[in-house]
Amino acid sequence: MNILDDLKQIKKLDKSKMADIIAEFPEKCLKAYEEAQKIVLPRDYQNIENIVICGMGGSGISGELVKNLLAKQLKKPVIINRDWELPGLAGKNSLIILVSYSGETRETLSCAKTAINRKAKIFIISQGGKLKKLGKEKNLPLFDFHYPVPPRAALAYFLMPILTVLEKLGLIDLKNLKINFSLKELRKFNQLFLPQTRVGKNIAKYLAYLIFDRLPVIIAPTELSGVARRWKTQMAENGKVFSFFEIEPEIFHNSVESQFPCRLKDEFVFLIFETFKKENKRQKILKEFEKMLEQKGICWEKIPGFGNDFLTQMLSLVLLGDWTSFYLAMLYQVDPTPVKQIEKIKKRLND
Numbered sequence: 001m002n003i004l005d006d007l008k009q010i011k012k013l014d015k016s017k018m019a020d021i022i023a024e025f026p027e028k029c030l031k032a033y034e035e036a037q038k039i040v041l042p043r044d045y046q047n048i049e050n051i052v053i054c055g056m057g058g059s060g061i062s063g064e065l066v067k068n069l070l071a072k073q074l075k076k077p078v079i080i081n082r083d084w085e086l087p088g089l090a091g092k093n094s095l096i097i098l099v100s101y102s103g104e105t106r107e108t109l110s111c112a113k114t115a116i117n118r119k120a121k122i123f124i125i126s127q128g129g130k131l132k133k134l135g136k137e138k139n140l141p142l143f144d145f146h147y148p149v150p151p152r153a154a155l156a157y158f159l160m161p162i163l164t165v166l167e168k169l170g171l172i173d174l175k176n177l178k179i180n181f182s183l184k185e186l187r188k189f190n191q192l193f194l195p196q197t198r199v200g201k202n203i204a205k206y207l208a209y210l211i212f213d214r215l216p217v218i219i220a221p222t223e224l225s226g227v228a229r230r231w232k233t234q235m236a237e238n239g240k241v242f243s244f245f246e247i248e249p250e251i252f253h254n255s256v257e258s259q260f261p262c263r264l265k266d267e268f269v270f271l272i273f274e275t276f277k278k279e280n281k282r283q284k285i286l287k288e289f290e291k292m293l294e295q296k297g298i299c300w301e302k303i304p305g306f307g308n309d310f311l312t313q314m315l316s317l318v319l320l321g322d323w324t325s326f327y328l329a330m331l332y333q334v335d336p337t338p339v340k341q342i343e344k345i346k347k348r349l350n351d
Contacts, residue, residue, distance in 0.1 A: 004205045004327055005198050013330055016337035018238065019195055021153045022322045026186040028147070028156040029315070033179055036164035041141050045121045045169060048095045053162065054081045054111040055099035057233065058151050059125075062099060062158030064226030066166075069314060071223060073172050084110045092119045097165070099158050101151035103129020125161050127154075150337055152237055155230075155318070182312040189306040189316045193323040203304075204320055208327035210301055211241070211269055218245040219289075220273040221282065227314060228273065231321035238336040239328030252285060256292065270300035275313065 003009060010019065051074075053063030060082045067078045079087055084107050090096060096115040100108040103126040112134055115122050124135040124142045135142040143161040147154050163179075166172045191197065193204040216235065220228035228245040235243040246255055260268065270293055272286065293300045303320070305313035329336035 002199050004195075004202075004208065004330055007195055010195050010330055013333060013335055014326075014337075015335045016150075018150075018153070018326055018329075018336045021149050022319070022326060023190065023194060025156060025319055025322070026183050026190055026315075029160060029186070030180070030183045032145070032156040032160035033164070033183075035145065036143060036161040039141065039143060039161065039164055039168060041123070041165065041168055042121075045095070045123075045141075047093060048076055048121065048169060048171065049091075049093040050089060051076055051078045051095045051097065051166075051171075052081050052086060052090050053078065053097045053099065054086070054108050055158070056082055056105050056107055058153075058155055059099035059101060059105070059108070059158055061226060061230050061233065062155060062162060063097070064229060065159060065314065065318070066162050068223050068226045069163075069177070069311065070166070070172055073176065074166070076171060081111060083107060086111050086114045086118070090115065090118060090120055092121075094118075094120045095165075095169070096120045096122045097125070097162060098122065098131060099125045099162075100129070100131050101127055101154050101158075103127060103131035103133070105131070109134075123165055125158055150237075150339070152234065177311045178309065179311065182307070182309060182315065185307050185312045186315050186319065189312075190319060193320060204323035205327050207271070207301070207303070207320075207324045208239075208331055210299070211235075211271075211324070211328060212331045214269040214299070215267055216241070216243040216269050216271055218243060218271045218273070219248055219251065220245065221275060222247055222249075223310075224273050224275065224314065224317065227317045227321065230318055231271075231325075234321050234325035235328065237339050237342075238322070238325035240332060240334055240336075241328055248289075249282075249285065252289070256289065260296065260298070265296060265298055268298055270298060271303050272300060273303050273317065274305055 055063060060080060063080045098108050098112050109130055122140045124131060124140055126132045145157045147157055167174045199205045218228045218231050225247050232243050232245045235241050306316035307313050326336050
């Protein structure tokens, strides 16, 4: 039996039930969205000049997805901060969104202290730890949730509160996103990726086989840069494999000039995101890029987006990437959940 269709073997390898966690992503998005409606913000959280979203790893991804999703609707600048310090422009008229699953992320805690000192408008998303304690001590608005999973799997509980807060501040209108409709569609598409769906009909399993024992390079348009980063981080944490991502059209102004060492060209696979918008300029240049890859004998594959609206396509691509990374772990015969090297580095920092 094909290993990716062997449910008993998958269950044996997947000791922490990552497959079950990935499978419930659409439902958790809906639950998180409903819970986020209870968020109450102080009256003085108005007249925002800019938004800074602070978070590392899966927490930071949520901010990047929001930025992509709202690029044409949001009139205020959004900065994704993955560092120890806040940018210089962050001040009393800034909305600082601090995201940390554990509430113990050192970089995010450092930004929290600076934000308080600068009298910024702060919103916290966390399950506990020092960040949650700080929020309660300072009487800051806080989205508190309980979802005992690896932090990278709690994306729904980071993403939906950020969207809700921006709407409550009058900065966006979520009606345009049709969230309930998109999540309903997402549940349908999720069925295509589940372990029960066999290799011949499961694109996530197909992609895992394509990527296996190769170095994936993810190519995404600017509006899907957050999804590309999500694929990269999930391949690292779930699949335990290196990958890289490039954003176009920028890639066509530099990276395409690179020459692969002959001994390595067979080791790469390019994954090119498609979007539901069929822009002539993009399609034309991508066709040339694909032709170039073929001439050099480099493997590539198009990654389809599902659905007819941007939110559905974005979330379906996130889900597809999560499942692909999971099946890569199965092919490498490893449990996708533990992140031993990350924990080792964190322990060293705490020593």
